[in-house]
Amino acid sequence: MLTAIIAITLLALILGLVLGFASIRFKVQGDPIVDQIDKILPQTQCGQCSFAGCRPYAEAIAAGEVDINRCPPGGEATIQALADLLDVEPKPLDEECGVEKPKMLAVIDEARCIGCTLCIQACPVDAILGAAKHMHTVIANECTGCELCVEPCPVDCIDMVETQPNPHTWRWPDPSHVDLQRRTGS
Amino acid sequence: MSAPLGDFPGGLKLPGHKKRSTQGPIRKTPISKQLVLPLQQHIGAAAVPIVEVGDKVLKGQRIARAEGHVSVCLHAPSSGVITAIGEHAIPHPSGLSAPCITIETDGEDRWIDRQQIKDFRQHSAHELRQIIRDAGIVGLGGAGFPSFIKLNPGVHHSVETLLINGAECEPYISCDDMLMRERADGILDGVEIMLFALRASRCILAIEDNKPEAIAAMRYALSGRSHLSQTEIVVVPTRYPTGGEKQLIQVVTNKQVPTNKLPIDIGIVCHNPGTAYAVGRAILHGEPLISRVVTVTGTDVPHAGNFETLFGTPIKDLLVFCETRRQPDEPFIQGGPMMGYSLAGDDLPITKTANCILVGVDDVAPPAQPLPCIRCGDCADVCPASLLPQQLYWYSRAKDFDKTRDYNLFDCIECGCCDYVCPSKIPLVSYFRFAKTEIMNQERERHKSDLARQRHESRLERLEREAQEKEERQRQRKAALAATKAAKAKEEDSTNTAEAADSVTEEKA
Ligand code: SF4
Ligand code: SF4
Ligand code: SF4
Ligand code: SF4
Numbered sequence: 001m002l003t004a005i006i007a008i009t010l011l012a013l014i015l016g017l018v019l020g021f022a023s024i025r026f027k028v029q030g031d032p033i034v035d036q037i038d039k040i041l042p043q044t045q046c047g048q049c050s051f052a053g054c055r056p057y058a059e060a061i062a063a064g065e066v067d068i069n070r071c072p073p074g075g076e077a078t079i080q081a082l083a084d085l086l087d088v089e090p091k092p093l094d095e096e097c098g099v100e101k102p103k104m105l106a107v108i109d110e111a112r113c114i115g116c117t118l119c120i121q122a123c124p125v126d127a128i129l130g131a132a133k134h135m136h137t138v139i140a141n142e143c144t145g146c147e148l149c150v151e152p153c154p155v156d157c158i159d160m161v162e163t164q165p166n167p168h169t170w171r172w173p174d175p176s177h178v179d180l181q182r183r184t185g186s
Numbered sequence: 187m188s189a190p191l192g193d194f195p196g197g198l199k200l201p202g203h204k205k206r207s208t209q210g211p212i213r214k215t216p217i218s219k220q221l222v223l224p225l226q227q228h229i230g231a232a233a234v235p236i237v238e239v240g241d242k243v244l245k246g247q248r249i250a251r252a253e254g255h256v257s258v259c260l261h262a263p264s265s266g267v268i269t270a271i272g273e274h275a276i277p278h279p280s281g282l283s284a285p286c287i288t289i290e291t292d293g294e295d296r297w298i299d300r301q302q303i304k305d306f307r308q309h310s311a312h313e314l315r316q317i318i319r320d321a322g323i324v325g326l327g328g329a330g331f332p333s334f335i336k337l338n339p340g341v342h343h344s345v346e347t348l349l350i351n352g353a354e355c356e357p358y359i360s361c362d363d364m365l366m367r368e369r370a371d372g373i374l375d376g377v378e379i380m381l382f383a384l385r386a387s388r389c390i391l392a393i394e395d396n397k398p399e400a401i402a403a404m405r406y407a408l409s410g411r412s413h414l415s416q417t418e419i420v421v422v423p424t425r426y427p428t429g430g431e432k433q434l435i436q437v438v439t440n441k442q443v444p445t446n447k448l449p450i451d452i453g454i455v456c457h458n459p460g461t462a463y464a465v466g467r468a469i470l471h472g473e474p475l476i477s478r479v480v481t482v483t484g485t486d487v488p489h490a491g492n493f494e495t496l497f498g499t500p501i502k503d504l505l506v507f508c509e510t511r512r513q514p515d516e517p518f519i520q521g522g523p524m525m526g527y528s529l530a531g532d533d534l535p536i537t538k539t540a541n542c543i544l545v546g547v548d549d550v551a552p553p554a555q556p557l558p559c560i561r562c563g564d565c566a567d568v569c570p571a572s573l574l575p576q577q578l579y580w581y582s583r584a585k586d587f588d589k590t591r592d593y594n595l596f597d598c599i600e601c602g603c604c605d606y607v608c609p610s611k612i613p614l615v616s617y618f619r620f621a622k623t624e625i626m627n628q629e630r631e632r633h634k635s636d637l638a639r640q641r642h643e644s645r646l647e648r649l650e651r652e653a654q655e656k657e658e659r660q661r662q663r664k665a666a667l668a669a670t671k672a673a674k675a676k677e678e679d680s681t682n683t684a685e686a687a688d689s690v691t692e693e694k695a
Contacts, residue, residue, distance in 0.1 A: 043635035045642050053642060125641040144638045169630065170280035171623035175616035176583055 034062045040081045044073040045124035046146035048098045053124060061086075069093050073145070075100035104145035104160040110135045112157035119149035119158060192440035194433040196568040197425045198603050200357050200524075202396055203548060207360045207483040207490040212368055214494045215480075215507055217264050221289045221498030223249070224276045227538040228324040229331045230256030235287055241268045244298040246474050249287055252319060258332045259322045263476040263496035266291035277501070277520055277534040279527040286535075289498065300472030311337075311383040314469060321468035322475045322538075326460035327351060327362075327429075328521065330539040333461050337383040339450070346453035348386040349438060350377060350462055352393040352400065353422060353429035356522035359542040361479040362459050364492040366393065366400035370407035373459050375466030377417060384455055389417040391459075392438050396424040426524065427601040431456050433570050445597055480504065480536060484518075485546030486511040495536050501543060502532045512545050519544040524602040557610040565604035565614060571597045575604040575614050582621035587628065590621050598622075 037058040044054070049070040051057040060066045061082070068082040069091045076093070083090035093100060108119070108128075113135040120128045120136065127143040130136030150158050165171075226232035233250035243249060243262040250260040266289045274286035306314060319334040339345045350373075354362040366373060377389055393401050404419050411417075422428055422437050432443045435454055443449050449456055460478060467473045476497060482504060483490040489508045505512055512518060517530040521542055565575035573594055581589040595618060604614045 038639070041635075042631075043638035043642065045638065054639070124645065125638050126645050127641070142637065142641060144634075165280070165282065167276065167278045167280055167282050167284055169627065170278075170282060171627055172279070172616065172619040174620055175613050 034058050036085060037061050037082065040074070040078055040085065041071060042074045042078060042144075044144040044146045046073060046144070046148060048072050050097070067091070067094065070097045072098035072100055103163045104147070105140055105163045106138045106143050106145070106147070106149055107159050107161050108136050108138055109157040109159065110137065112155055114155055116154060118152040118154065122148045122152045124148060190440075191420075191422060191438065192436050194428075194430075194436040194570050195572050196570045196603060197427065197433075198568055198606060199424075200426045200606075201548075202424070203357045203483075204360045204363065204396070206487075207358070207481050207492060208363060210491050212364050212479055212492045212494055215496065215499055215504055217291050217293065217295060217496060218499045218503045219291060220269075220500070221263055221266075221291060221496060222274050222500070222533075222535040223260055223263070223287045223289070223498045224274070224535070224537060225250055225260065225285045225287065227260070227330060227497070228258050229329065230254070230258075232285065233257060233260045235271050237268050237271075237287070239268050239271055242266075243268060243289065244296050246298045246300065246476060248320070248474070249289075256332060256335065258324055258334075259320050259474070260287070261322055261474040261476050262289055263498055264289070264291045265294050265296040274535075275531055275533050277529050277537060277540065279529070281529075281531065302472045303469050306379055306469050307382065311385070314379060314383050318465055318468055320474070321464070323461065323464045323468060324475070324538050325458055326464065326478055326538065326541070327458035328525075328539055328541055333457065333465065336450075336455055336457065337380060337465075339384050339386075339455075343450050344453065345384045345386040345450065345455050346388065347439065347455070348377070348380055348384055348389040349435065349449075349454055349456045350389065350391040350459055351429055351431065351434055351456050352391055352397075352404075352459045353434055354397070355394060355424070355426045355429035356524055357426075358483050358544055358547075359481050359522050360483075361481045361492050361541050363397045363400050364481075365463060365479055366397070366459055367403045369463055370403045371410075372463045372466050373404070374407050374411060374414065374417075374462075375470055376462030376464065378411075378414065379465050379469050380457060380462060381416070386455070387416060389414075390438055391417065391419045392422050392434055393419065394424040394428060395421050426603065427570055427599065430570060430599050430601060432599075445594065475538065478536075478538065478540070480540055481542040482508045482510075482545075483542070484510075484544045485548055487545050497536055497538060499536045500532070501529075501534050501536060501540075504536065504543065505545065510545050516545075519547070523547050524606070525600055551611075554611050556612045559610055559612060562609060564607045564609065568603040568607050570601060570603065571599060573598055575618075578621070579612060579614050579617050582617040585621075585624070587621060587625050591625070595621055595625070 038055050041054040041058055047053065049057045051060060057070065061068055068086065068088065069079050071078055072093060079090050079093065115130060115133040115135055117130065117132050120130065124146060125142060125144055127139050128136050128149065129139060145160065147160055150160060225235065231253040234253045235250045237243060237249045244265045245262060247262045248259050249262050252259050268287060269290045270288040272285065273283040274288065276282070276284045276286065303309065315334040315337050318337065319332065323333045324330040325333060352362055352366055354360070381389055391404060393404065401419060401421055408414060408417060408419065420438055427433055428437060431449060434456070435441060435443055435449055439454065441452055443452060464475050468475070477494055479492050480495045481492050487508050487510045493504060495504060514532055515530060517528045519526040520529050520540055521527060523544060526542065526544060559576055559579065561576060563576070569575055577593050578590055578595055578598070581593065598618050600615050600618060602615050608614060
């Protein structure tokens, strides 16, 4: 009798320790559903969804406070992916937020830049380089095309240009649109 | 002498159409007035120019250096003057431009000093690889992977077999065939160096049985090198696509390269005979890779044949030399009829990976509107990679790319067998190419957005830290102010008390 009680108490203790350890060791970081939504959003950080960036929008979606069709840079594909993830019906992009556009890139006209640093303060991903009173440049690879730097520029020297495909990023066309042109095109 | 041959699933017996281009010897293409050299003619990072516009260069002079590990150098194919460094149309299915160096040739074709190595065994394998890299050598079979990397067994592998892929299974193409017929000794020079660099124990030279002249020439050359006892010539049946790397390995060694693995993981390294020849030229003669043999053939080419052509030569010059009936700007195929792609434009140069220019294909069916898939399974029967093309087609068309991955889309070698047999004339390979580039694009985008997220988060952290620091500074300043005030007040106080005390003592006195 006594040995049984001791054995069970010991067992309970050990299991408790294991569980306690596991809960610390395998603690889930953050809110997984918010992370999953945030992963789908394009990270342009443009604020067109009316939130201060992609993650706040992801949090609002997770909380069920807003619709999933408010992200213009993500467009159709993002809405579809969100609908799949959350198991809801996809709907067309909310026109109030903006329209889906081709990928853009900010270019600073370096001759006209006065080095005011206002664009640096606006850029959500630190993609602009430059010091006060020296001309600034955009790191093309890191610019998300959010357009947030265009407004603040007092001399209007930032242009948004469409990103050009190069042989590396070029994609084969969808054959269902070009069915008649055979591959070897003779 | 060797183990019985193995086999690979599927495949096709195709009409070869190789007679047309193998009637005469390899001819030299005349030097063009202008040579246009894309900085990237290989897999990996583009080479970086080390010359400027206006510089005079000699034949074989290095004009761009390798950038990073997976990259090779680029050389002037003839002597002349650099006239431009910038964007120029390249032979790519996209029809896009890329950075190129343009040379105006002077017709003198004057070489630089060539460093010849008489006895390569006096050098380390590492040194030889470095020379091969500096010589700009890439796989000449079509993919253009830097060869020096595939000549390094690395620390984790030991290479048993060097496999020289002389199958050349695709119809119309005959550049390897002609090279083996005419320059068998040069190929063996390269094989010896490759065996040495890889520390491989044997070499197999595989040739399809539709090339008796090449087989005879290679056998004859080999018989003159008794020290190459570990090298043998294996004649393989003519079947498309025997020349696929994994397929040839299956035929010759009876081994399978597992999915997502490389041949080197099972102790085999594959090279093309043209690459072996180039390695021999680079080490023994000090010549960098500046030209290659290109097959020019097709129903519209009266003087079809093989042409040793300098890189950068405009394809139109080559076609004029062969007196093609092609009209300006009429599209042609680079590569073979099965795996090649259509190019248009008259201004495209010959590059390191251009094995064949095909103008006009025999018995080509007029383009037809594809019919729905009838699920006959013919495509799966001929697939050499044991895939289910009809499923891949279904999911590619529906843009369900996760599913295409589950069906091993990236194992597809784009051989075109499924296209060829499909009774509904569905352009299956076009769908697979589309799906592959879409998936690669998605990965690039995901990578980019991950980067943007990180940068955004670190910016937010930085802003918060800065705000905190500011607050902290303000707090400190306030505290300091308060402290000085307090100190002053105290001082005044203490002087007051001192004065009071003084007055008291004075009074007492
Ligand atoms: S609109 Fe889209 S990309 Fe822009 S901040 Fe909102 S979620 Fe991010
Ligand atoms: S550079 Fe301009 S457009 Fe590009 S990410 Fe920064 S703020 Fe946005
Ligand atoms: S061969 Fe064509 S029709 Fe037959 S199953 Fe394959 S894709 Fe469908
Ligand atoms: S193209 Fe791809 S799917 Fe079609 S037969 Fe060849 S390997 Fe198989």
